[in-house]
Amino acid sequence: MAAGQYVIFRLDEQLYGADIAVVREVSYLAPVTRLPNTPHFVEGVIDLRGEVMPVIDLRKRLGLPSRPADGDSRIMILTVGGVTAALVVDGVEQVATIADEAVSLPDDSLTVVGQDYVYGVARMNGRLVVLIDLSRMLSIAVA
Secondary structure, rough: OOEEEEEEEEEEEEEEEEEHHEEEEEEOOOEOOOOOOOOOOOOEEEEEOOOEEEEHHHHHHHHOOOOOOOOOOOOEEEEEEEEEEEEEEEEEEEEEOOHHHHEEEEOOOOOOOOOEEEEEEEEOOOOOEEEEEEHHHHHHHHH
């Protein structure tokens, strides 16, 4: 899973890419209802057009410092294994096609938060884009 179309999104100033096949839609952040006793990265739930789903702060999930949502913040809606979730990101940049030759595999000696679902780094327009398997990340998050 390397070459293909990706939704390119931002967390801090870093770009990340997610396979477009798992991203159902991108939307503005809706009001979140907090839930007790949830993991630190679960903000609560939202009701998006009659569908209630958990909201996962992707910054917190990846071990980045949290920050308040702003006008650029978006939610990416994805459904994996029958579970639908909204992932909060700092912004969505574009949909891009990334070729195999632009992707490098992460070094096995690196120990990073999320190494189970980071599967590559792509070079795109002079910047590096971390490729994340959101299907795997979501299945780990809800397990």
